[in-house]
Amino acid sequence: xxxxxHNLLSSHVRGVGPRGFPLRLQATEVRVxxxxxxxDFVARMIPKVEWxxxxxxxxxxxxxxxPKEPIQGYEQDETFLRKMHHVLLEVEVVEGTxxxxxxGRVFPITRGIPNxxxxxxxxxx
Amino acid sequence: MAxxxxxxxxxxxxxxxxxxxxLPEIQSLLSLFGGQFTNNQGTYGKSPFxxxxxxxxxxxxxxxxxxxxxxxxxxLWGHGKSSxxxxxxxxxxxxxxxxxxxxxxxxYKIQIHTFNKTLTQEEKVKRIDxxxxxxFEGKVNLKKPQHIFSVLEDYxxxxxxIPENPHNIYFGRWIADGQRELIESYSxxxxxxxxxxSMDAGLSFIMANxxxxxxxxxxxxxxxxxxxxxIASAHFGAYVYGTDIxxxxxxxxxxxxxxxxxxxxxxxxxxxNLRQYGLEKYYLDVLVSDASKPxxxxxxxxxxxxTDPPYGIRESTRRTGSQKEIQKGIEKCPESHxxxxxxxxxxxxxxxxxxxxxxxxxxxxxxxxxxxxxxPEYTEEMVPWxxxxxxxxxxxxxxxxxxxxxxxxxxxxxxxxxQDQYSHLLSDQFLPYQGHNSFREKxxxxxxxxxxxxxxxxxx
Numbered sequence: 001x002x003x004x005x006h007n008l009l010s011s012h013v014r015g016v017g018p019r020g021f022p023l024r025l026q027a028t029e030v031r032v033x034x035x036x037x038x039x040d041f042v043a044r045m046i047p048k049v050e051w052x053x054x055x056x057x058x059x060x061x062x063x064x065x066x067p068k069e070p071i072q073g074y075e076q077d078e079t080f081l082r083k084m085h086h087v088l089l090e091v092e093v094v095e096g097t098x099x100x101x102x103x104g105r106v107f108p109i110t111r112g113i114p115n116x117x118x119x120x121x122x123x124x125x
Numbered sequence: 126m127a128x129x130x131x132x133x134x135x136x137x138x139x140x141x142x143x144x145x146x147x148l149p150e151i152q153s154l155l156s157l158f159g160g161q162f163t164n165n166q167g168t169y170g171k172s173p174f175x176x177x178x179x180x181x182x183x184x185x186x187x188x189x190x191x192x193x194x195x196x197x198x199x200x201l202w203g204h205g206k207s208s209x210x211x212x213x214x215x216x217x218x219x220x221x222x223x224x225x226x227x228x229x230x231x232x233y234k235i236q237i238h239t240f241n242k243t244l245t246q247e248e249k250v251k252r253i254d255x256x257x258x259x260x261f262e263g264k265v266n267l268k269k270p271q272h273i274f275s276v277l278e279d280y281x282x283x284x285x286x287i288p289e290n291p292h293n294i295y296f297g298r299w300i301a302d303g304q305r306e307l308i309e310s311y312s313x314x315x316x317x318x319x320x321x322x323s324m325d326a327g328l329s330f331i332m333a334n335x336x337x338x339x340x341x342x343x344x345x346x347x348x349x350x351x352x353x354x355x356i357a358s359a360h361f362g363a364y365v366y367g368t369d370i371x372x373x374x375x376x377x378x379x380x381x382x383x384x385x386x387x388x389x390x391x392x393x394x395x396x397x398n399l400r401q402y403g404l405e406k407y408y409l410d411v412l413v414s415d416a417s418k419p420x421x422x423x424x425x426x427x428x429x430x431x432t433d434p435p436y437g438i439r440e441s442t443r444r445t446g447s448q449k450e451i452q453k454g455i456e457k458c459p460e461s462h463x464x465x466x467x468x469x470x471x472x473x474x475x476x477x478x479x480x481x482x483x484x485x486x487x488x489x490x491x492x493x494x495x496x497x498x499x500x501p502e503y504t505e506e507m508v509p510w511x512x513x514x515x516x517x518x519x520x521x522x523x524x525x526x527x528x529x530x531x532x533x534x535x536x537x538x539x540x541x542x543x544q545d546q547y548s549h550l551l552s553d554q555f556l557p558y559q560g561h562n563s564f565r566e567k568x569x570x571x572x573x574x575x576x577x578x579x580x581x582x583x584x585x
Binding site (some may be wrong): 001002007008011018041048050089110113114116 | 370375376409410411413422423426
């Protein structure tokens with residue numbers, strides 16, 4: 001699971017609503033795989049990123065060199081975009097968990113794939 | 126007949142399959158590239174010859190880089206219902222527009238294409254000779270000409286009734302071919318990872334085109350299966366997400382769908398499929414998730430949602446349910462999986478899908494999905510409706526004598542506000558579709574009736 005994805009996921013346990021974001025990320029196995037750098041795509045993603053959630057997740061994975069916020073003129077700043085490209089797209093959690101911050105419910109990540117399934121009782125109506 | 130002074134008219138030579146899907150594909154692509162589809166010949170119907178006006182050759186070339194429905198495009202210099210009309214039409218075409226391609230330094234060749242008839246070599250040469258009145262000054266080069274001109278003769282669509290003379294003749298400068306070769310190169314037959322319901326490659330590209338997928342888009346498939354629809358979008362430069370309720374399919378585990386193969390190998394999963402075509406960089410993630418209970422945060426970040434939801438025939442329609450609702454005989458998945466059960470009523474599923482699309486699509490983004498229908502009961506009113514989504518096209522593909530599926534394309538035209546505001550309006554709209562909740566029974570009822578009839582008649 002990439003950190004871009006983590007930034008888009010929220011717990012849908014019943015009653016939790018917006019307090020289900022962001023999911024608390026823990027990893028027991030992480031890998032870095034190179035992905036071709038596409039500055040236009042990265043630039044498009046910057047406005048969609050919830051920065052606090054990203055920093056928290058990056059911190060749990062002990063990543064360094066994570067920009068603290070979008071900088072002025074980021075669309076043209078290759079250094080900034082390359083750092084964001086690495087953080088959002090090249091770091092993958094292979095084994096780990098995502099935890100709902102409100103209910104504590106844990107969603108496992110296995111072979112890089114999160115399992116978000118819940119029972120009927122746990123979900124929103 | 127070409128009007129004097131008419132500009133930028135092109136002739137599209139269309140492939141004769143998926144007839145209903147062709148016009149929406151061309152319209153969607155033209156709007157993607159800044160053109161607008163202007164109808165130049167009344168109705169297109171079953172004909173493979175489409176005349177249309179396109180603002181520039183660039184747009185025409187961009188169109189051909191995407192379409193799998195069109196074989197070729199020509200800059201139309203003249204046409205008519207007879208050779209005489211064609212020649213008159215050519216004489217009316219502005220010479221200054223011809224000259225750049227005919228001057229003495231260039232090389233060219235002329236091809237004759239006939240549809241629904243075969244000509245002898247002699248007959249073809251006669252037709253080429255008849256065009257001598259055109260101001261060709263360049264040299265003929267049959268192997269690698271700079272410019273290719275084509276005469277296209279239309280002898281109708283009925284192979285049992287071939288006319289003496291063509292209904293229409295067209296003359297144009299060949300510009301580009303479409304992407305029909307993708308159908309072969311992405312064929313499901315050669316794909317590493319397939320499932321029981323993997324989409325035919327041609328249709329998956331048509332879906333991506335109906336969805337106006339473009340470079341750097343994010344495309345999502347909530348019923349991703351083995352990822353076939355993601356492949357088409359990734360090929361066009363979009364980054365892709367998929368979810369599916371079936372743990373094994375998402376992980377690439379369990380029984381194989383190929384004949385003679387028992388279990389899935391390590392190269393069989395969605396990511397590997399993208400890797401097979403050099404598209405792994407567009408893979409974002411896949412998740413095990415129930416489409417009726419999505420885990421995405423609030424916001425609009427999908428540029429297109431392109432999907433083939435289960436119809437309940439070859440794959441079951443499911444959603445997660447509580448312990449007490451589990452019926453006996455339903456599989457229980459180990460450890461981190463969750464017991465699944467409950468028939469997911471088709472009408473509920475489309476309600477959920479449209480709502481989800483209205484919430485998470487960017488404005489202008491498209492939802493493209495298949496809607497299974499029971500033909501004897503189908504009416505247009507049954508197509509699911511949502512106040513934020515505008516219906517763009519509705520194309521039928523027959524499945525059996527009494528069932529079909531329709532490819533529905535919708536575009537988000539309005540920001541999503543409060544869901545409750547819409548739900549009571551929507552429930553009335555979906556009542557007509559309720560009859561399809563027993564789609565599986567209806568699909569099979571025709572077969573059992575037919576076999577009963579056959580048995581009866583063989584006994585008589």
